[in-house]
Amino acid sequence: MMQYIEYTPEQREAELASVRQKYEEIKSMGLKLNMARGVPSVDQLKLSLPILDILHMDADCTAEDGTDCRNYGVMDGIPECKRLMADMLGVKPEMVMVGGNSSLNMMFDTISCFMNTPVVPGTPAWSLVPDRKFLCPVPGYDRHFGVTEYFGFEMIPVPMDENGPDMDIVEELVKDPSVKGIWCVPKYSNPSGISYSDEVVRRIAALQPAAKDFRVMWDNAYCIHDLSDEGDEILNIFEECEKTGNIDLVIEFGSTSKITFPGSGVAAMAASENNMKVIKNKYKFQTIGYDKLNMLRHVRFFGDFEGMKAHMKKHAEVLRPRFEIVINKLAENLDELGVIRYNRPRGGYFVCVDVLDGTAKRVVELCKEAGVNLTGAGATYPYGNDPHDSNIRIAPSFPTLEDLSKAMDVFCVCTRLAALEKLSA
Amino acid sequence: MMQYIEYTPEQREAELASVRQKYEEIKSMGLKLNMARGVPSVDQLKLSLPILDILHMDADCTAEDGTDCRNYGVMDGIPECKRLMADMLGVKPEMVMVGGNSSLNMMFDTISCFMNTPVVPGTPAWSLVPDRKFLCPVPGYDRHFGVTEYFGFEMIPVPMDENGPDMDIVEELVKDPSVKGIWCVPKYSNPSGISYSDEVVRRIAALQPAAKDFRVMWDNAYCIHDLSDEGDEILNIFEECEKTGNIDLVIEFGSTSKITFPGSGVAAMAASENNMKVIKNKYKFQTIGYDKLNMLRHVRFFGDFEGMKAHMKKHAEVLRPRFEIVINKLAENLDELGVIRYNRPRGGYFVCVDVLDGTAKRVVELCKEAGVNLTGAGATYPYGNDPHDSNIRIAPSFPTLEDLSKAMDVFCVCTRLAALEKLSA
Numbered sequence: 108m109m110q111y112i113e114y115t116p117e118q119r120e121a122e123l124a125s126v127r128q129k130y131e132e133i134k135s136m137g138l139k140l141n142m143a144r145g146v147p148s149v150d151q152l153k154l155s156l157p158i159l160d161i162l163h164m165d166a167d168c169t170a171e172d173g174t175d176c177r178n179y180g181v182m183d184g185i186p187e188c189k190r191l192m193a194d195m196l197g198v199k200p201e202m203v204m205v206g207g208n209s210s211l212n213m214m215f216d217t218i219s220c221f222m223n224t225p226v227v228p229g230t231p232a233w234s235l236v237p238d239r240k241f242l243c244p245v246p247g248y249d250r251h252f253g254v255t256e257y258f259g260f261e262m263i264p265v266p267m268d269e270n271g272p273d274m275d276i277v278e279e280l281v282k283d284p285s286v287k288g289i290w291c292v293p294k295y296s297n298p299s300g301i302s303y304s305d306e307v308v309r310r311i312a313a314l315q316p317a318a319k320d321f322r323v324m325w326d327n328a329y330c331i332h333d334l335s336d337e338g339d340e341i342l343n344i345f346e347e348c349e350k351t352g353n354i355d356l357v358i359e360f361g362s363t364s365k366i367t368f369p370g371s372g373v374a375a376m377a378a379s380e381n382n383m384k385v386i387k388n389k390y391k392f393q394t395i396g397y398d399k400l401n402m403l404r405h406v407r408f409f410g411d412f413e414g415m416k417a418h419m420k421k422h423a424e425v426l427r428p429r430f431e432i433v434i435n436k437l438a439e440n441l442d443e444l445g446v447i448r449y450n451r452p453r454g455g456y457f458v459c460v461d462v463l464d465g466t467a468k469r470v471v472e473l474c475k476e477a478g479v480n481l482t483g484a485g486a487t488y489p490y491g492n493d494p495h496d497s498n499i500r501i502a503p504s505f506p507t508l509e510d511l512s513k514a515m516d517v518f519c520v521c522t523r524l525a526a527l528e529k530l531s532a
Numbered sequence: 533m534m535q536y537i538e539y540t541p542e543q544r545e546a547e548l549a550s551v552r553q554k555y556e557e558i559k560s561m562g563l564k565l566n567m568a569r570g571v572p573s574v575d576q577l578k579l580s581l582p583i584l585d586i587l588h589m590d591a592d593c594t595a596e597d598g599t600d601c602r603n604y605g606v607m608d609g610i611p612e613c614k615r616l617m618a619d620m621l622g623v624k625p626e627m628v629m630v631g632g633n634s635s636l637n638m639m640f641d642t643i644s645c646f647m648n649t650p651v652v653p654g655t656p657a658w659s660l661v662p663d664r665k666f667l668c669p670v671p672g673y674d675r676h677f678g679v680t681e682y683f684g685f686e687m688i689p690v691p692m693d694e695n696g697p698d699m700d701i702v703e704e705l706v707k708d709p710s711v712k713g714i715w716c717v718p719k720y721s722n723p724s725g726i727s728y729s730d731e732v733v734r735r736i737a738a739l740q741p742a743a744k745d746f747r748v749m750w751d752n753a754y755c756i757h758d759l760s761d762e763g764d765e766i767l768n769i770f771e772e773c774e775k776t777g778n779i780d781l782v783i784e785f786g787s788t789s790k791i792t793f794p795g796s797g798v799a800a801m802a803a804s805e806n807n808m809k810v811i812k813n814k815y816k817f818q819t820i821g822y823d824k825l826n827m828l829r830h831v832r833f834f835g836d837f838e839g840m841k842a843h844m845k846k847h848a849e850v851l852r853p854r855f856e857i858v859i860n861k862l863a864e865n866l867d868e869l870g871v872i873r874y875n876r877p878r879g880g881y882f883v884c885v886d887v888l889d890g891t892a893k894r895v896v897e898l899c900k901e902a903g904v905n906l907t908g909a910g911a912t913y914p915y916g917n918d919p920h921d922s923n924i925r926i927a928p929s930f931p932t933l934e935d936l937s938k939a940m941d942v943f944c945v946c947t948r949l950a951a952l953e954k955l956s957a
Binding site for chain 2: 146147152157162212215254259370397399401
């Protein structure tokens with residue numbers, strides 16, 4: 108097979124006609140499939156159904172410290188849940204605050220807190236820094252970028268490679284005191300699926316930003332979300348920060364959204380004593396405490412962190428075949444045409460695809476017209492602006508295997524069609 | 533019986549010696565009782581235990597619109613829960629956003645939102661108004677005052693009488709464009725227990741504040757929390773605002789914290805389309821959606837609003853004897869001594885007591901030393917500053933009847949002792 112770029116104009120015209128016909132056939136099938144968001148499938152949800160039986164009318168709802176979980180109180184979470192989430196995040200329980208149902212909510216609240224309160228005594232609250240900036244490794248998570256856009260940060264894209272964000276660029280950019288932070292998904296990054304190399308983690312821990320109130324938003328969303336027994340391993344960021352004396356640099360986030368039920372899970376954050384002081388001084392006005400019954404449900408369902416990891420193996424069984432379909436379809440249909448690059452992630456929720464420059468929007472549009480919903484092209488960049496118009500995030504978790512297979516056929520045809528249109532233009 | 537003020541110095545000295553001895557006897561009992569916060573008793577928690585059985589392994593977790601409540605999505609709440617909370621708040625479902633587990637959290641988030649986003653296009657976000665002020669009817673709810681203090685508002689106390697806040701004063705104060713809002717607990721006000729008169733509600737609805745972005749924080753925390761069948765009735769604020777063309781003036785809040793389980797309930801807010809647009813434009817960055825399984829649990833537990841009201845009658849049965857103990861003890865022990873004024877609320881969670889001017893702190897201190905924990909004196913005023921040092925909030929819900937009876941005996945002795953110390957000084 109030849110790459111499209113090597114086709115003669117005549118060959119290309121013939122191929123375009125042929126692919127266009129395939130596309131019309133597919134369109135006439137009236138599909139309605141969704142690969143837009145990292146949403147667990149029904150088969151995954153079923154894995155956690157027993158958690159609904161944990162608490163019942165006659166259950167003891169007392170936490171290990173005697174707290175009645177049915178009543179008010181305990182701002183930062185019951186001890187056994189702090190311990191469980193601490194194990195998950197790789198920190199000590201005293202560094203943990205257990206929040207509501209969403210780590211995104213805790214990240215939003217953290218940035219919101221720093222907008223109104225100095226992160227470090229003597230520095231201005233971020234709302235008082237008119238030219239405030241935030242570093243956004245790209246491609247990245249659209250909801251991260253949404254938070255910093257909402258709060259009026261200028262977002263500076265930083266390219267990612269297979270090791271993580273380009274640290275030469277990061278080290279240069281943090282010399283600007285108006286740069287206040289960076290978004291990181293260190294393991295199975297959303298969407299690229301890569302995990303930060305040891306060197307990248309060490310260089311992050313060693314950052315000496317001009318802004319004393321620069322903070323790393325370490326969204327460890329996929330910390331135990333391996334697709335098989337051979338998952339990626341990343342260095343423990345807080346251990347590295349201790350070595351560099353930079354313990355206040357990082358704030359870590361995570362949740363059980365993709366472990367039990369999205370929307371009905373437990374979220375948590377971890378931070379140094381100094382950071383927690385600022386953050387808890389907000390929470391003490393914001394809440395009397397989050398849902399302790401749900402914390403108790405989670406603790407008793409898993410038993411401990413080993414139980415949580417065992418549960419994740421069941422998720423992997425459901426997810427792995429889906430990722431295999433995506434990779435196999437891309438390989439079979441597109442590898443030799445020279446119109447695509449993609450990763451083979453060992454965990455997380457996404458396959459990240461780069462189609463021919465200038466065709467991502469067109470591919471997403473063609474897919475949509477054929478009934479396959481993808482994340483909007485550009486969503487993985489701040490302000491939705493992918494300068495190459497090439498990055499597409501495929502989320503294979505939600506559809507059934509059969510639907511996913513169909514959806515990937517559509518995607519492959521659309522990618523070919525958009526490439527041929529572009530090359531023929 | 534004579535009032536203390538009428539005692540001769542000799543009588544007072546004898547009484548002081550006698551009361552002091554009683555106090556020492558009480559202190560030696562080593563009590564440990566709590567009347568500090570409006571926390572439901574274990575007997576009340578038991579009323580809601582069946583809600584834990586509503587969802588189980590084999591339960592259908594689908595909302596009426598087909599939403600799988602186990603998965604992501606639905607930012608403002610499932611339709612049946614919006615309807616239930618709308619009925620509770622006295623509004624149309626389309627005005628409702630269902631949030632997490634706490635209306636306090638939603639109030640905090642609303643003020644936080646307005647700090648960063650213009651409430652009305654063309655007005656500055658509140659963080660840009662350096663001399664921003666908030667009206668605080670007193671005595672009031674300490675956690676309300678905490679929120680506006682956290683966000684740097686100057687808090688202006690407005691006296692309450694038996695009809696609600698003094699509206700002559702409110703109407704005068706809102707002529708200042710830096711006055712951005714007012715805290716209101718319109719029914720069974722925390723702590724005074726009074727409900728706003730029709731005239732007060734109408735005058736609030738008719739306010740024409742200089743600040744176009746002035747907002748009434750209408751915390752309807754005790755909207756269905758009557759102690760008997762003859763509860764107070766307040767006017768529907770949104771209906772009154774419609775009459776005055778002031779529909780954007782008010783934002784209402786409520787929750788099931790004191791209906792099912794505090795901390796594991798469902799909170800909601802209601803607002804006009806204009807206000808909701810600003811508020812939801814924040815929520816869409818802050819969350820993917822709150823705990824829909826818990827919403828479903830609540831809807832199925834109550835059936836509908838009638839079911840919720842029937843459930844509240846059970847709470848009333850548990851609470852009413854507690855309020856009776858408080859009132860009876862105060863009446864028996866203190867009425868004729870002229871050292872106390874108090875209300876007889878028909879609902880809510882508090883009995884509000886005014887002891888002799890300048891003795892509230894001392895009473896709370898004496899109680900604490902005798903093992904009875906009360907809300908800190910002054911907590912019902914902004915900055916904890918009760919200018920008369922006279923107001924004390926009694927929260928009778930949590931203790932058992934027996935404990936409450938003991939605690940009230942302590943309170944009465946301490947009130948007498950503090951009054952005699954003051955009059956003898």
